[in-house]
Amino acid sequence: MGGCRVKHKDRLAFVTRGLTKSYGEGRSTVHALRGVDLDIPEGEIVVMLGASGSGKSTLLNILGGLDRPTSGTARFRDIDMGCLSDEGLTKFRRMHVGFVFQFYNLMPSLTALENVELVTEIAENPMPAQRALELVGLTHRLDHFPSQLSGGEQQRVAIARAIAKQPDVLFCDEPTGALDSATGRAVLEVLDQVNAELNATVLMVTHAANIAGMAHRVIRLVDGQIGRVEVNKTRLPPAEIEW
Numbered sequence: 295m296g297g298c299r300v301k302h303k304d305r306l307a308f309v310t311r312g313l314t315k316s317y318g319e320g321r322s323t324v325h326a327l328r329g330v331d332l333d334i335p336e337g338e339i340v341v342m343l344g345a346s347g348s349g350k351s352t353l354l355n356i357l358g359g360l361d362r363p364t365s366g367t368a369r370f371r372d373i374d375m376g377c378l379s380d381e382g383l384t385k386f387r388r389m390h391v392g393f394v395f396q397f398y399n400l401m402p403s404l405t406a407l408e409n410v411e412l413v414t415e416i417a418e419n420p421m422p423a424q425r426a427l428e429l430v431g432l433t434h435r436l437d438h439f440p441s442q443l444s445g446g447e448q449q450r451v452a453i454a455r456a457i458a459k460q461p462d463v464l465f466c467d468e469p470t471g472a473l474d475s476a477t478g479r480a481v482l483e484v485l486d487q488v489n490a491e492l493n494a495t496v497l498m499v500t501h502a503a504n505i506a507g508m509a510h511r512v513i514r515l516v517d518g519q520i521g522r523v524e525v526n527k528t529r530l531p532p533a534e535i536e537w
């Protein structure tokens with residue numbers, strides 16, 4: 295019998311079970327994650343919402359291999375992330391994930407192209423830096439320094455840098471947090487396009503509930519636990535998101 299092949303959309307990028315993360319000890323312990331069970335399918339745009347302190351960044355950092363849980367398991371495809379050494383986690387990040395943060399973290403003394411080349415020079419299977427900048431609509435700004443670019447353009451360079459290594463997953467922590475609405479929308483359009491064209495799973499943490507409209511899946515964190523997971527049957531294109 296055929297039909298045993300898993301459809302791309304049905305494959306899971308991440309699976310977590312009983313994930314906890316505590317900071318500190320004794321009476322000052324903060325329980326940032328308190329038992330997170332999550333399945334994140336490949337190729338989706340997933341938006342993570344929750345009040346300040348609900349654990350969004352903590353979860354993102356663990357899934358991105360920047361931090362380790364206190365207990366529980368996290369799996370990326372068939373890799374049990376808990377089995378990876380520090381070196382293994384670095385390799386995981388290098389091979390599979392790209393990060394975009396609220397503040398762009400560009401090197402001020404390097405041009406847009408050189409900022410992206412920092413990544414393409416060490417990645418295993420990069421696209422040309424110029425192509426990454428073309429994908430985010432910045433072909434005309436290759437030789438500009440960050441100080442010569444608008445906030446939205448700087449964020450697009452940061453996205454180009456993150457996608458240049460052709461990551462399987464793009465982690466975005468408040469990617470539009472420092473941007474006005476029109477610029478923020480343009481950045482979301484780029485993320486939408488990266489998801490569609492590169493087939494990258496996009497995991498986005500945000501305070502802005504309106505952004506959830508463009509997601510395939512919306513995860514709400516409440517006090518370090520999953521409050522609710524919603525699957526959007528109809529997604530809004532970023533251009534139609536209300537701010």
Ligand SMILES: Nc1ncnc2c1ncn2[C@@H]1O[C@H](COP(=O)(O)OP(=O)(O)OP(=O)(O)O)[C@@H](O)[C@H]1O
Nearest residue numbers: 317318324326344345346347348349350351352353
């Ligand atoms: N390195 C740390 N040391 C101690 N406590 C921490 C640390 N990082 C996070 N926390 C605490 O863990 C909890 C969850 O933090 P986290 O940053 O994951 O929340 P968040 O939902 O991303 O918040 P925000 O929306 O404000 O960024 C908070 O109470 C925070 O103070």
